[in-house]
Amino acid sequence: MSEPTDRDEIDRHNAKMAKKKAARDKIMAGKTEERGLIIVHTGKGKGKSSAAFGMIFRCIAHGMPCAVVQFIKGGMETGERTLIQEHFADACPFYAMGEGFTWETQDRARDIEMAQAAWTKAKELIADETNRMVLLDEINIALRYDYIDIAEVVAFLTEHKPPMTHVVLTGRNAKEELIEIADLATEMELLKHPFRSGVKAQAGVEF
Template identity: 65%
Template sequence: MTDHTPEENKQHAERMAKVQAARKKMMAKKTKTKGLIIVHTGNGKGKSSSGFGMILRCIGHGFPCAVVQFIKGSMYSADRELLVDRFSDICQVHVMGEGFTWDTQDRERDIAAARRAWEKAKDLIRDPQNRMVLLDELNIALRYDYLDAEEIAEFLLSEKPEMTHVVITGRNAPDRLIEIADLVSEMKEIKHPFRKQGIAAQAGVEF
């Protein structure tokens, strides 16, 4: 570790004071609040994990919230089990998916499951008591044309309560959802042990 001279430390403190003043000035102008449409997409790991993390943050604030799982419902999820076991009084969890399409091998069944999940999601979003609703892997259902992106967008724009946050996860988010979203994050895969080293999914990391 490099030792710094008193003069260098003084200059650093002065720079940080300027940064702090600029940030306070910027934040003073940020006074509006609204319910956000948030999209987590991309080919990297962490989209659903981020969504569940935001749900836990809402729970920490005491805000009622809800989760609808569109695809991975048949797979074990420690995130989901934690919510069901310990926070069911404040967070509704609805497991509506039956797995990926290569598991069910029945397109009509997959479409029906996605439609049921979306109808449940609409009910939860319409309820102004829910501060946040996580639509986990909705983008996957849209990618396979189980649901219509324009229908989703129109509902969110016209019926979502003003202060309700909706978080949508999954790869290949359609352009229409990206267009209407307030916040879009893309998880980019740079390196993954499954592909590079043949390492299987592990508890506490993937599920």
Template identity: 75%
Template sequence: MPPKADTSDTLARHSAKMAKKKAARDKIMAKKDGEKGLIIVHTGSGKGKSSSGFGMILRCIAHEMPCAVVQFIKGAWETGERSLITEHFGDLCQFYAMGEGFTWETQDRERDIAAAQAGWEKAKELIRNPEIRMVLLDEINIALRYDYLSLDDMLTFLRDEKPPLTHVVLTGRNAAEPLIDAADLVSEMTLVKHPFRSGIKGQPGVEF
């Protein structure tokens, strides 16, 4: 059965409600004229942390804003986003795959630490460059969780050396509380359902 057509009174009430909401929203937005380079954290057990970070990178590319990606764990993988960016947008986005896979794959802590530290040195170089407007540190939270990197050193660097208008995005589950406290924007992806639990492997276009 098709829905009933709205009456003129219903449409009028809706228009008045939306007009009131718009006026309130416009009043709020009129006070928001500041600009700042943000520290952005995507964490949580759910899927979408890296995907969201790469979505922001693509927005930067669309706005012709120079940006960069440093991958701390998945560097050994050939991913769709890596291929797209390096093959088509390398002039706007620098891409560094510094990781060698998850720690259970390498089974070599010293090698993992060396790769993470090399990634962080490259990240600092990129962040210091004021021409680069956003730097995505993909899966850095995992490197921090395993103590491959010093959280205190990283927070000090972001506080003291990040240019004022540079955005830094840090992804990975189990983000440390001090990082969450220092961040301007934090999103937590919550796991509700995942096909991996039903025996379905990661698939191109969804996972990588």
């Protein structure tokens, strides 16, 4: 029996890929619905806000109006905020309404007041059907500390979100009620982080 040739290997590979493509095309043919999604980024790993801002920049690139409400990090400058405010403010209004993490502010009443104001602005932006995507950055932190009522958030998103509007919610420890109504939920898993080796947060990586 003759040994397989390179041509035999190529033909087998091509036949295998053709079967995969046919199966994939069949699956894709049945995916015809288009609608606004509820998207949750959570978990202890880095990248939740980074991935969310990646989608915001995609929307901007496609000429799709969008908006950002920042719940916790508003007290610090970030590269995403600077870029959007200086170059894409017309396409994507950016509302930095937090004043820092709760251990920094040390004022729960003030934290609640700011979170409530941010949620009021978020509802206004989501209800505006011209916005194709609204990012609620670090809202999960505000929900975790009960600065905002999770039942109210779930009710608003399920009952009042326009059909074609995407809403992205980021932050650790997403409430189960939020994950249940999400169309897409991703948990970022922490494998390694330079902070544990004594490396501080750095521009371009962390903010």
